[in-house]
Amino acid sequence: MQVEPRKAPGSNSGRKRLRVVAAATEVFLKSGFLGANMDEIAVRAGVSKQTIYKNFGSKEALFVDVVTAMMVEADQKVHTAPAEPDSTEAMERYLFEYAYRQLSVALTPELMQLRRLVIGELGRFPELARILYERGPERAITVLAAVFKRLEAKGLLLCPDATVAATNFNWLFMAHPVNRAMLLGDAGLPSDADMQRLAKEAVRVFLAAHTPNRIA
Amino acid sequence: MQVEPRKAPGSNSGRKRLRVVAAATEVFLKSGFLGANMDEIAVRAGVSKQTIYKNFGSKEALFVDVVTAMMVEADQKVHTAPAEPDSTEAMERYLFEYAYRQLSVALTPELMQLRRLVIGELGRFPELARILYERGPERAITVLAAVFKRLEAKGLLLCPDATVAATNFNWLFMAHPVNRAMLLGDAGLPSDADMQRLAKEAVRVFLAAHTPNRIA
DNA sequence: CGCCAGTCATACTGACCAGTCTAGTTTGGT
DNA sequence: ACCAAACTAGACTGGTCAGTATGACTGGCG
Numbered sequence: 001m002q003v004e005p006r007k008a009p010g011s012n013s014g015r016k017r018l019r020v021v022a023a024a025t026e027v028f029l030k031s032g033f034l035g036a037n038m039d040e041i042a043v044r045a046g047v048s049k050q051t052i053y054k055n056f057g058s059k060e061a062l063f064v065d066v067v068t069a070m071m072v073e074a075d076q077k078v079h080t081a082p083a084e085p086d087s088t089e090a091m092e093r094y095l096f097e098y099a100y101r102q103l104s105v106a107l108t109p110e111l112m113q114l115r116r117l118v119i120g121e122l123g124r125f126p127e128l129a130r131i132l133y134e135r136g137p138e139r140a141i142t143v144l145a146a147v148f149k150r151l152e153a154k155g156l157l158l159c160p161d162a163t164v165a166a167t168n169f170n171w172l173f174m175a176h177p178v179n180r181a182m183l184l185g186d187a188g189l190p191s192d193a194d195m196q197r198l199a200k201e202a203v204r205v206f207l208a209a210h211t212p213n214r215i216a
Numbered sequence: 217m218q219v220e221p222r223k224a225p226g227s228n229s230g231r232k233r234l235r236v237v238a239a240a241t242e243v244f245l246k247s248g249f250l251g252a253n254m255d256e257i258a259v260r261a262g263v264s265k266q267t268i269y270k271n272f273g274s275k276e277a278l279f280v281d282v283v284t285a286m287m288v289e290a291d292q293k294v295h296t297a298p299a300e301p302d303s304t305e306a307m308e309r310y311l312f313e314y315a316y317r318q319l320s321v322a323l324t325p326e327l328m329q330l331r332r333l334v335i336g337e338l339g340r341f342p343e344l345a346r347i348l349y350e351r352g353p354e355r356a357i358t359v360l361a362a363v364f365k366r367l368e369a370k371g372l373l374l375c376p377d378a379t380v381a382a383t384n385f386n387w388l389f390m391a392h393p394v395n396r397a398m399l400l401g402d403a404g405l406p407s408d409a410d411m412q413r414l415a416k417e418a419v420r421v422f423l424a425a426h427t428p429n430r431i432a
Numbered sequence: 433c434g435c436c437a438g439t440c441a442t443a444c445t446g447a448c449c450a451g452t453c454t455a456g457t458t459t460g461g462t
Numbered sequence: 463a464c465c466a467a468a469c470t471a472g473a474c475t476g477g478t479c480a481g482t483a484t485g486a487c488t489g490g491c492g
Contacts, residue, residue: 016469032336034250038450048470049451059450119398120248120336126401133399167392168421175391176383182335183349185342205384208425232439254480264440265481275480433492440487448478458469 003057017055020045024066029113033063033121067128070114071135077105078140084147088211091156092203099173099199102140106174107189112181119182137174141166158212165210172202233271235261240282245329249279249337283344286330287351293321294356300363304427307372308419315389315415318356322390323405328397335398353390357382374428381426389418 023045027036038059042049056062080101085091115132122129144166151157159165177198180188190198239261243252254275258265272278296317301307331348338345360382367373375381393414396404406414 030339032250032339034248037448048472050453050471051469053451054468116335116338119332122332122399122401123246123248129399129401133396136399137395164417168388168417171387171391171395172384175387175395178395179353179387179391180349183338183345185338185345201380201384205421205425209421253478264442266441266483267439269481270438435490435492436488437490438488440485442484444483445481447480450477451475453474454472456470459467461466462464 003055003061016045016047016051020047020052020055020062021066021069023047024062025070028063028066029110029117032117033059033124036063064125064128067114067118067125068131070110071132074111074114075135078102081143084150085156086154088156091151092207095169095203095206096199098144099169099202100195102170103173103177103190103195103198104192106136107177107181107195109186109189112178112186112189115178116182137170141170144170155212157210159210165206168209169202169206172205173198232261232263232267236263236268236271236278237282237285239263240278241286244279244282245326245333248333249275249340252279280341280344283330283334283341284347286326287348290327290330291351294318297359300366301372302370304372307367308423311385311419311422312415314360315385315418316411318386319389319393319406319411319414320408322352323393323397323411325402325405328394328402328405331394332398353386357386360386371428373426375426381422384425385418385422388421389414 020041024036024041026044027041031037036059038049038052041062042052045052052062056065082094082097085094118125118129118132141163145162148157148159148162148165152159152162157165177188177190177194180190236257240252240257242260243257247253252275254265254268257278258268261268268278272281298310298313301310334341334345334348357379361378364373364375364378364381368375368378373381393404393406393410396406
């Protein structure tokens, strides 16, 4: 099977390719890799199976393409960097905003389902799980650690190991809702008020453990 | 299809049943629900397919039985309750021991693979995921919250909401390694030294945020 | 010994499905 | 207008697999 090179997105071929990716995304998210049916994907995309196989070569390759595309798209939403704070009060606000934004962006039904899918297919597609790990939590923690290092230099934070501190903070607000969503489904996702509570509590605990001269 | 009632475990039938469960456990963990092959399970159990269908009725039912059995077994290992502490120093030790034990017991390749499996099959078997949630993190947090309430009554802890405090503590040591294991596989599991570090850091952060009159 | 419930190996059915093939149609560039 | 590339519907192949059917074997018990 000869796989055609990717066409420009404006062309007719390119548009068809996008429709296939969109349809495949739906179907894979709904049914998983083995449960997904190529005929259903073709019908939903309004495209013949031939076209799919011409563009992607195989079910596996389509799956990898679809999941990778979903992660790239998610990446773009997560990337935002507000100005870093200069005072204790500004830092508290900064941390709260950061946590709240991460919660809002990451805890969507699509991303949670993507996560379930990738975890379930770890055995078959370990490289996809690795990419999700690196682009998700690892990247978030790395970026946060760099911020914390600068905050420590300013004397606003006390953290001998910035990566450990960033890991602490990240999971203080993320762990509980993500775990719930993984096992309870979309019904377990937090409301906006929940997210604010989570962010606030995470900031409180984090600062209690990483601020110089603090009295609880 | 008539499903036979469960036989006493000592009998010949009972032993065969156990061998089926053991074999099915292996195969489901390795291949997932759809990927698992009933013929392979039969061969591994040294049993004919007929016997499997007589005892369990269907692939779905076997899967539910197997996963439930795995969770019951895991439960027994997790349940241990050392004496509750009476002083600040004893509490620190207690929390460390608790965290370290939870890490040691929960972060095994089998339990992590079970978790991946259940998460991946959330769409098909939501009730299994719910059971895992209730018997796993929810139960751990509930038990911990009760302990924290008593510790607060003794004046050792400061936590207006014991459940929030228990959630904080639980995920402070669990979140990072569990997330790594989910996405990086068994190679991402922490070493014994890692677990001790995780437990120690979690206790430090937790106590900084939940102890009366504490100076960081 | 003879009974019979449980088990065995094996073959089969019917459904599903990834991927291919065919022959006719549309599209887009020149 | 013309042609080549891309696309279409739909049939087809080959393989897999859940679940059933068959007929023979075995072991415990009266």
